[in-house]
Amino acid sequence: MNTRIRTGALAGIASALLLATACTADGTAASVSVEGKLGVAKIKGKPRTVVALDSASADIALSLGFEPVVMPAAEGVAGGIAPWTKAALSGKRPRLLTAGGDVVAEVASYKPDVILAARDRTLVPEYDALSAIAPVVHYLKGPDEDPWQTSTRIIAKALGVKDVGEQLITAAEQTAVDARAVFPAIVGTRFSLLVNPMPHGVGAVKSREDTSARVLRKLGVKLDARTSQLPDSSLPSRTYLDYADVGLADTDVVLAAGTTDTLGTLEKTPAFRTMPAVTDGRYIPLDPAAAQALAEPTPHSVEWAVAELAPKINAAALAARQR
Template sequence: MSSLRIFGVVAVATVALSLSACAPAADDTEAAAGDGVFPVTIEHVYGTTTIESKPERVATVAWSNHEVPLALGIVPVGMSKVTWGDDDDNGVLPWVEDTLEELGAETPVLFDETDGIDFEAVADTEPDVILAAYSGLSQEEYDTLSKIAPVVAYPDVAWGASLSEMTLLNSKALGLEAEGEQLVADLESETDAALANHPELEGKKVLFSFIDPTDFSQIGFYTSHDTRPGFLADHGLPMPEIVTEESEGTDEFYVTVSSEEADRFSDVDVFVTYGDAGGTIVADLQADPLLSQIPAIAAGNIVVFENGTPLAASANPSPLSIGWGVDEYFGLLAAPFAG
């Protein structure tokens, strides 16, 4: 997975309590997985995938797909290794570590996707299904994975599946469609409650950007197809006009415009970017003759997620990251307007 997808790609105990009605204990995993009616057919960008019987061995590729079975009490036999956002270099994000511990499970096989999908490693786990509802699988990758096991690809736009879409597609493939719907409802309620704790954010337009600190000639930002702005929009926060305009003309999750078009960012209330701890990104943005014309930058309404931290990774919302830190996440976005 590219560093841009991850980079410019939430307390688990709370999630476990809120999902107790639908998340079985590890000992009950097999029985829970059999609750669905098979075969089930999943529609996605490359056609349809039919899963004939309940999966006993679940593998996942790409970002966060493994969190759906884990949230429902199913431990995958293999999942993607985290290379950005990990706090202890073990390839697993902290909210996933917490859930594995809750389930009394060992860490699954980790697929290193730094240079693309490791098809051999996936095949070695002998999966019955491969979940990739949130991904950017190419046709060739999908075809290769399909020779190993039935594959759930993304619904329409690469890296464009929302949190709810990913959850519903992946849970349906497990025969747990009703449990997936309840999981989505619980996550939405938890997110809305956390957002209500930060009334300063009401009506605020947030721009998620990535600006190369060595090249201020371009402003890169995420479109409505990306989960970061999409998640906020799903919970009632309006999008900046430039995000709406640029999203209408592309299927890409990330675009760039010239800094000479700085006036197009005039309605942005919060300018979010990524940077190094103790870095000078805020001062540098405010000192730039073009970028400083953006009102949010001039006013200092800049939120910097520290590179490579779990909180930065949680900006890509996922079933387990919500409970881990969504309140802290909203608090950071609201910081420019707090007392």
């Protein structure tokens, strides 16, 4: 990666954060209204007490210089904190929302100035109750429909640091540009992405507009056309493959997301074991942290995903060219 470019970008973001803090330190920040699918969040002045209801919102807030007083645990990730979030916390242990608890009552106990829910998939039934506590900054189209750039801009506007948000977006997007320059074999490589292996079959991404597919496309890879032509499952952007048919996902690079146990189930199936991508070493397993980086992207998780996955995809792409 171009270290000089990345260092300069981070320095600029740090300066913008300091400037934003200085400009709002007297508490006279202007009020803002942030549109959302379920309603408008009207925020008076600079928020000081921030609650995040989903991991992406928490990570975006941290990248903007705001530490949530409470945030959810990252599902399936050791310790409940994703690696890029842990780095942003600088060793501090955040308060985590109680799993299965009364979210509304717990949020109310913190007396927040703003509630962030840009990717909260369970927001709808609790929206009115949460809005009575504090403005709820959430998605425009849906928790899995808004691009991460939109989520970043929405939260940055709510927190009064729009310029910092734009710098974060630019820096994260640049990492993909840099990766394409360092690993040119990636560009044009076809991929498939298997998700959530189950006892008898596995899901597969079939839409190039799927959140994970959009992140991967920025690296220059493209979703295999054969996968995209398979029928929808219960999720419009996904299809379902019985393990006997998993060979339909074979292409230049095959990625699969799951836990150690569920990936083990997938990897033991005969049709998967004999898939050319697997036998040739062009299979890349994704643990829960890597899966979250793609499925719930933020500026920091995108940078992390590029650093983690670009070299692996490049190696697989080179192997595919030698077939």
